[in-house]
Amino acid sequence: MDTPLLDIQNLKVTYRDGGLFQGGRNVVAVDDVSLTVPFEPSLLTLVGESGSGKSTLARAILGLKTYDAGQIRFQGQDMGRFSQQQWFDFRRQVQPIFQDPYASYNPFYRIDRVFKTLVRKFKLASNGLDAEKLVEESLRAVDLRPPDVLGRYPHQLSGGERQRVMLARVYMMRPRLIIADEPISMIDAALRALFLNILLDFREQGISCLFITHNLATAYYLGGDIMVMCRGRVIERGHMDDVITNPSHPYTQLLIDSVPSHDPHQRWDTAQGATALDASEFEFSEHACVFQARCPHVMDRCHTERPAFFSAQGRSGQRSACFLHEDDLAGQPDRGGAPL
Amino acid sequence: MPADRLLDIADMRIHYESVRGTYKVVDGVDVSVNRQEIFGLAGESGCGKSTLVEGILRLIVPPGHIRSGTAHFYPYPEQPEECLDLIQLSYPEMRAIRWKQLSYIPQGSMNSLNPVMRIQDQMADVALTHEPMSREQVERQLRELLGFVGLPESVGKAYPHELSGGMKQRVCIAMSMLLRPALIVADEPTTALDVNVQRAVLEMIRNLRDSFGATIIFVSHDLAVHAELVDRLAIMYAGEVMEVGTVYQIFDSPQHPYTQRLIHSIPSLGGERVRLETIPGQAPSPLDWPVGCRFHPRCPEAIPICSRVEPRTVALDDGRSVSCHLLDSTIALE
Numbered sequence: 001m002d003t004p005l006l007d008i009q010n011l012k013v014t015y016r017d018g019g020l021f022q023g024g025r026n027v028v029a030v031d032d033v034s035l036t037v038p039f040e041p042s043l044l045t046l047v048g049e050s051g052s053g054k055s056t057l058a059r060a061i062l063g064l065k066t067y068d069a070g071q072i073r074f075q076g077q078d079m080g081r082f083s084q085q086q087w088f089d090f091r092r093q094v095q096p097i098f099q100d101p102y103a104s105y106n107p108f109y110r111i112d113r114v115f116k117t118l119v120r121k122f123k124l125a126s127n128g129l130d131a132e133k134l135v136e137e138s139l140r141a142v143d144l145r146p147p148d149v150l151g152r153y154p155h156q157l158s159g160g161e162r163q164r165v166m167l168a169r170v171y172m173m174r175p176r177l178i179i180a181d182e183p184i185s186m187i188d189a190a191l192r193a194l195f196l197n198i199l200l201d202f203r204e205q206g207i208s209c210l211f212i213t214h215n216l217a218t219a220y221y222l223g224g225d226i227m228v229m230c231r232g233r234v235i236e237r238g239h240m241d242d243v244i245t246n247p248s249h250p251y252t253q254l255l256i257d258s259v260p261s262h263d264p265h266q267r268w269d270t271a272q273g274a275t276a277l278d279a280s281e282f283e284f285s286e287h288a289c290v291f292q293a294r295c296p297h298v299m300d301r302c303h304t305e306r307p308a309f310f311s312a313q314g315r316s317g318q319r320s321a322c323f324l325h326e327d328d329l330a331g332q333p334d335r336g337g338a339p340l
Numbered sequence: 341m342p343a344d345r346l347l348d349i350a351d352m353r354i355h356y357e358s359v360r361g362t363y364k365v366v367d368g369v370d371v372s373v374n375r376q377e378i379f380g381l382a383g384e385s386g387c388g389k390s391t392l393v394e395g396i397l398r399l400i401v402p403p404g405h406i407r408s409g410t411a412h413f414y415p416y417p418e419q420p421e422e423c424l425d426l427i428q429l430s431y432p433e434m435r436a437i438r439w440k441q442l443s444y445i446p447q448g449s450m451n452s453l454n455p456v457m458r459i460q461d462q463m464a465d466v467a468l469t470h471e472p473m474s475r476e477q478v479e480r481q482l483r484e485l486l487g488f489v490g491l492p493e494s495v496g497k498a499y500p501h502e503l504s505g506g507m508k509q510r511v512c513i514a515m516s517m518l519l520r521p522a523l524i525v526a527d528e529p530t531t532a533l534d535v536n537v538q539r540a541v542l543e544m545i546r547n548l549r550d551s552f553g554a555t556i557i558f559v560s561h562d563l564a565v566h567a568e569l570v571d572r573l574a575i576m577y578a579g580e581v582m583e584v585g586t587v588y589q590i591f592d593s594p595q596h597p598y599t600q601r602l603i604h605s606i607p608s609l610g611g612e613r614v615r616l617e618t619i620p621g622q623a624p625s626p627l628d629w630p631v632g633c634r635f636h637p638r639c640p641e642a643i644p645i646c647s648r649v650e651p652r653t654v655a656l657d658d659g660r661s662v663s664c665h666l667l668d669s670t671i672a673l674e
Contacts, residue, residue, distance in 0.1 A: 093515070188623075189384065189562070189606055196607070197616060217608055220607065260567060260607075261568060262564045263591065263608075268568065284556060
């Protein structure tokens, strides 16, 4: 088997909270997360509510946030020990797309600079003419007409256009991996579809993607694999279709039940009643399941023990951090670190 | 005029003046809202849906102004002839019906609470300003409403910063119902909330109608949310209404080419994966709307007349209305 593209083992990231005059407390944003992006082009979606640690995980992978424990290996190399040259290669092969298309540009420079800097820095073209061709080709790949975009300033473009310019930049780099953190939450419905279709095309061309979203319908459309995070921990993982059609963790079930149906003939069953509780309304204990305060199936041991990963629904590819599935497949707990 | 009519908006135009010219953000909207229905307003950002409701609430501030239009409001079911034109009311007259007949849950309403007042004081403030009530009456009402939105009584004593986003949103919903208004306008009330909280808030909004008989205008860019909640739906594009119908008509058999594409561009959860349709081109600028049908530059079904003549609004047999030449039987299709 080839070395995985990205291999994360037991990652832990903490933030220091408060404490202007005296020591604050540490907030664990990502807790014991392991994941693998295989060598072959693939799509992995990370879902969870706000505060679940999904963006922090992305920032840690990109090297924008230091982590406290665990290991991130990119193509077999430990990122904690990257040399200058290795960082340079990493930045060529891993490209981010952030949530806010209005904040990711320098308002003083024209859009062209986004591309020209890349061409110069990574020596993508041997002369000016080639560079121009390359830029235009990349813009066409994301359904933009070069004259509509080049020579203009960021404030002259709409949110959807800006996000697509980011995609064009990514396309020009031909990276191995895109890390997209909620890239479509600030653009319109019609443009979202366009953006998602481009990502699917990219996968066909050999670009993997780690897609972060809170929108399950979007995640389902992309397919691939899914990881569900709650309060810094991964609580369910598996193939998209398995997890969406047969969710095994009560938290995943809650998320799926809350997605609007797109069909006025199949509205929510109001008798069921939703639990209108924000994650931020609860205290969390180190020694309890992260979902115990809201879980409809809560048992005594959930308050005192952290469940390990169990294979759920008798499927080896679907794992759930919930005691309900302890007995599903002769209950062999594992750390959930194995590739999906 | 049908007896169950609550609000009748006709030829509404709201423009913004700037050095570059006039931004015609809302440009000729006609819609009617019936009593006790949840009426949805949908469309992409910049289509004028929020500006339209700000217009009928008289919240437009310069450089914006209401260029023309009427909004006939019939708040008293016992006296159906009693009609107020919201656009012509003076400031004190408008103030007299705010909260009592007409309340507003604004966009990002969780940030609209006063950070230095306790929740109960803010709510009492609203009640006592508009209605001669005793302090005890207000408190009883307040407890009842907090219970209705599923919040403990202790929330009344809290300051806004002590509550989560979803809780603040629920406080705003409780407040909007305080004086039992005839009409509640909710502008994107669930944006920025987590999905499970969104579901609870939407069910609460439906309960406002079911338990109190309120009429609700619900503004959202998210069509899935409309499918879940509303009874009738207006699709807006470029400052105009493209199609109005019941939620079943719009989702089962959309007629306008724009509505069709908008509905086919949203992914759904589960089921077969089909490649989503996209709408080519980009939304036009309110500074310079396209001549003829405003959707024609992006419309794959456009015919020559679309770029010359603005389509009239056609009433179809099943009660909905559509603004498209393709559905207008008086136009000879070229």
